[in-house]
Amino acid sequence: DQQVKQNSPSLSVQEGRISILNCDYTNSMFDYFLWYKKYPAEGPTFLISISSIKDKNEDGRFTVFLNKSAKHLSLHIVPSQPGDSAVYFCAASLTGANSKLTFGKGITLSVRP
Amino acid sequence: NAGVTQTPKFRILKIGQSMTLQCTQDMNHNYMYWYRQDPGMGLKLIYYSVGAGITDKGEVPNGYNVSRSTTEDFPLRLELAAPSQTSVYFCASSPLGYEQYFGPGTRLTVT
Numbered sequence: 001d002q003q004v005k006q007n008s009p010s011l012s013v014q015e016g017r018i019s020i021l022n023c024d025y026t027n028s029m030f031d032y033f034l035w036y037k038k039y040p041a042e043g044p045t046f047l048i049s050i051s052s053i054k055d056k057n058e059d060g061r062f063t064v065f066l067n068k069s070a071k072h073l074s075l076h077i078v079p080s081q082p083g084d085s086a087v088y089f090c091a092a093s094l095t096g097a098n099s100k101l102t103f104g105k106g107i108t109l110s111v112r113p
Numbered sequence: 114n115a116g117v118t119q120t121p122k123f124r125i126l127k128i129g130q131s132m133t134l135q136c137t138q139d140m141n142h143n144y145m146y147w148y149r150q151d152p153g154m155g156l157k158l159i160y161y162s163v164g165a166g167i168t169d170k171g172e173v174p175n176g177y178n179v180s181r182s183t184t185e186d187f188p189l190r191l192e193l194a195a196p197s198q199t200s201v202y203f204c205a206s207s208p209l210g211y212e213q214y215f216g217p218g219t220r221l222t223v224t
Contacts, residue, residue: 004155006155009153032211034211034212036215041217041218042217042218043117043203043205043215043216043217043218044156044203044215045215046212046213046214049211049212089155089156093210093211099144099207099209099210099211099213100146100158100161100171101146101156101158101211101213103148103155103156103157104155105153105154105155106155
């Protein structure tokens, strides 16, 4: 049973435009959400996170939105740059679970120059 | 700071062989994790540790063992390697949980 779903395997956008990466989850007990970015042959790197008590968190070009009623979160990258081309993983955790993360399958983002 | 280091980077094992994947972090983090990533899939948690001497199973622990004798090291042991263990293995650490810092990974092939 996949508790964190990233249903679109890939996304291609033009440089300078907005990239919107979506993630859905099924476990309503999740209370902390993270996005990781991964380049080929490297480990994932932490990008941005959001607690369930918020509905938006912003860090530079990256903004994460959380819709708890829809069990949906999204990562907005604006403006998109070619260096943003990577695999993006959505992850979720719940308090008291020793911060174990449940990951989605990832979305491959390609930013065209 | 080297962060999280993993050795080896690549390894080919024959079915039935054993090996240890090494993981070391120099950030004095209490939490450490082992994940595997199969092609087209997300990361799945194998084992984790919340401090030296304390380990617990994750989602896919079968066929693996871990130990945590020091804060810095968290080796993953594969006994009797099977083709199903062909994967990329990532070690991660975290100071308080949630935001985890990952190593570069070990690509393992079992034939």
